[in-house]
Amino acid sequence: MRRSNNLLSDKLTLGEKLKISTYKLSIVIDKSQNTLILKGNEELLKTYTVSTGSNNSTPVGVFKITDKLIHPTWYKPDGKVIPYGSPENLLGTRWMGLTKEGYGIHGTLKPEKLGQQITDGCIRMRNEEVEELYGIITPGTEVTIVD
Secondary structure, three states, X not given: OOOOOOOOOOOOOOOOOOOOOOOOEEEEEEOOOOEEEEEEOOXXXXXXXXXXXXHHOOOOEEEEEEEEEEOOOEEOOOOOEEOOOOOOOOOOOEEEEEOOOOOXXXXXXXXXXXXXXXXXXXXXXXXXHHHHHHHHOOOOOEEEEEO
16 A cells, blocks of 8 residues: 555555555466466456476465565474575565465565476565565455466
8 A cells, every 4th residue: 555655654644645456456376387467356467477386386276365474484394494584594575375374475585596387386476576466465365376
């Protein structure tokens, strides 16, 4: 909301007019093309290049965004905890979790690897682009992942 209203801070003043989006936002991730498509009322708004899972590890189906985190900590499958800022933390600057536990959309420390099927199943985006998407979507946004 801050970005779409060109606001410099989170503070509002009495009587200030705001633009509120009435779009029904949704996301489609195409694993074969390594693209994430942002839609508003079923119309294309923007396409992003992403990385998806190697060995078909990105799940196919319809999910929803469950949570959103800034500067996420990475909880590896082996139980190791990697804090934000560590060169070992692969999540970049943002995390948006899916209803499929352990899977989400996140940033990357290696933007040169985008467009490839190289993740453990999550969807990676350029940090600037995941920050943009993070500012637009809300928990409950539908995410459809197709082969």
